[in-house]
Amino acid sequence: MEKRKVHDGSSGTGYRKKGAASLAAIFLCLAVTACNGAAGDASEPAPAADKPAVQDSKEPVELVVYNASNSTATAEAFMDSDIGKEIKEKFPQVTIKFIATGKGTTANELLVSGQDVDLILCSVFSFPVLADTGLLYDIGDLIKQNRYDTSRLVPNAIEFQKQFGGGVYGFPVASAPTALFYNKDIFDKFGVPYPKDGMTWDETYELAKQLTQTDAGTSYYGFATRYPFMYNTNQLSLSYYNPDSQSVQVSDDRFRLFMENFTRFAQIPGNEKATTDMFAKEKNVAMMAYQIGRWDFDSWDMVSMPTFKEAPGIGPQDYGTYMNISSTSKHKQQAFEVLEALTSDEYQMKISKAGTLPIVRTPEVVQAFGQLSDAASGRNFKGKNVGAFFPKERARPSYVTKYDDAIAKRMNTAFSQIVSGGTNPVSALREAQEGAEKDVSAMKK
Template sequence: MRSTKWLSIVALCTFVTACGDSASSGPDSASKDTSTPKPTEATTPAADIKKITDTPTDLYIAYPGAGENVDLFMTRFGEQIKKKFPNYNLKYVPRLAAEGTNYYASALGSGTPIDIMISSLGTTTTYLTNLKLESDISDLIKKYNYDLTRLEPSLIDAQRALANGGIYGLPWTVGSFIFVYNKDLFDKFGVPYPKEGRTWDETYDLAKRLTRSDGGQLYQGFSIQIESAMGTNQLSAPYFDPKTHKSKFLEDSFLRAFENMARFYKIPGNETPASGVVNGFQKDKTIAMFMGTSGQVKPTAELIPNWDAASVPEFPDKKGVGFQSAPEYFYITKAAKSRDAAFQVLSFIASEEYQEWMGRTTAILPVMKDPSKIMQTYGAELPNFKGKNVAALLPKTYAPLAVTPYLTIGNAEMATVLKDYLGGRDLVSSLREAAERADKRVAAEQNK
């Protein structure tokens, strides 16, 4: 009831300009923060931080991934933020379905001061920079002496790349590609469980051994969410050139990464399942091994009690290197009226306190450079996590991030390329055509 009330208040404000005084909510006020006095030292004392958090403050937060679902925002973030900062009045700014791709037009048009935008790295262009909301928070990091070295370095490197050396936000989840398997199918066919540090070729052999028909039922060895996997591949082969934004689908490393994973679907009987790779693994329970986004850990545990995890397959020349991270961030926007108050929220979300709670209750992977302590309680309040090899969900080393603002365009093209490739088309020709389509879509985005 409480969260629904917040949603209605902000939704009303997005359509009624009288909700805010134009003199105090216009763009010139974005850099002003009336919630706290300026510090006299480079590092703000704890007493000043307390003064900020003790001051009643309205914070407007947008979470495009939740759309109009304020309950998802509250469950994942809002309730914990309110516990930590009871004097903050959180106001959720919904992404309205009626606005289509004209994201947050009503809110921004009426002067609603979005203080925090929550977005994945791949959609940062859509929800931050395209809306001209990006804002460097390096001054706040210095002001509050926030220790960036506690965080997984690749997550900060990604921000440096996006912000030309600055930082727009702090991460709330690392995201990653994970490898899980159904122990029941291994036991059924007498096949040893996947070992740590195995290569892609060894995983290919396992997939062939497990793909078979038994009692009239087809069982498949291995399925991959290959479209997303290419966007975070272990070879750091990028979709696009970081400067020109021209596609690089025909580079040798890109071809190697694609063919390495696509070959699994050419094993006789191991084709893409009709129900989809996720449903085939979790619901049909006819796929022995699955590799996909880290958001699939929790539903896997719920639907396959006898599951476990292992490290992702490795290239022989890239031992210990996992996929690239797929982080999501809390951004303080250019429209923020309460930057100092908002930064306390960012600091909390990226803290061990919140990260431990998140892993324990939601099975979302942490952003810390050393996650070992947090992983000790990972999934502890969820069913079917006890005794699982959850440490394997995180790689020893993340592959270097190939940052691109057009990740979703690349992922979409990979789905088409995979379909063509499995249908017998020449891979190079299919990738060349995909590159031409992608370049046109990127150009269209840039000309908006």
């Protein structure tokens, strides 16, 4: 089973719904949520004439970018990415020094060595380590000085960070599109109607049973996902660890409900071997709950992620990539200007058109999603139900702690044991709870 940190990563409106129709509902939702704002987090944007005299620095400067989540990342790949290209274009006076986490370059090792860092590129799961080492820096004053309006950002982008000391440490710069993807050819082959937006997991399970078949010696699988990914984006806002009681919490009824929901798919006779990789490679998986990939076939589409009847209409949590400012930076204003550029409507429009989920709520940016994608890129969204990526309401973010990896290992084992029939969910989760409690206790000593 994969580790906790690894990124591998609405209501129904009928079959084969077109993207344009679904986007109309998105804009209405965006307008409503924008009015609600992010109370207590957003600085009121001042008129242009009143903006304080905080100017872009034009002096040559080296900014150190630290990738805290990916040990295989390279400087070349970073500079060739959307983020790297944008920094190079908008800040010609900036030279980037890139460091990836790894042996000798963990967050703590960088701090001990005296290596300054300006910008930290990371997933949400890197925040606990960064907080422990003291590399997180509260940018609240920079937000005020630059009159940055945080209500432009997706809901929870700011609130999520406050569990790590109550501050705001950076902004999301992109998010992974997640949905229920399906292969039209398999549905057509067995005469099963396509999935719909707004389905429940129970309805999806019934479809999966229908589509798990063998035909002419070829096995077809009804459904595939990865349990760790579904937990990372879970719609019930579950957390492995309760920061209030300082205790592991994986054996209650809500976790049992969550675990039973996904183990039952793997227990469908004939569906045991289904993997997310098969969706693209063998093309014999009918439905896949996961994040978008680059695929060499076009007979796929997507609908909104199915929901729990216990949490109707609640979509998955944001699966974002963050850019934070480091506490050791000697160029915090220049670093903040980079954050402004990467969260500007102009840059977000670029990545949205290319098929990366934007992190701003600007309706025009959302509407532009996927417009420039094509078959050559492996992400051809033309004619696809792109509205599936934009749920009306996302689940509140889970608490993320430094203990999550250890707890996740116990939960991954429990998942496998339940699927194999070696034990029942209640017993498996009780064992996971007891084992995780011992692991966490050892980590606290």
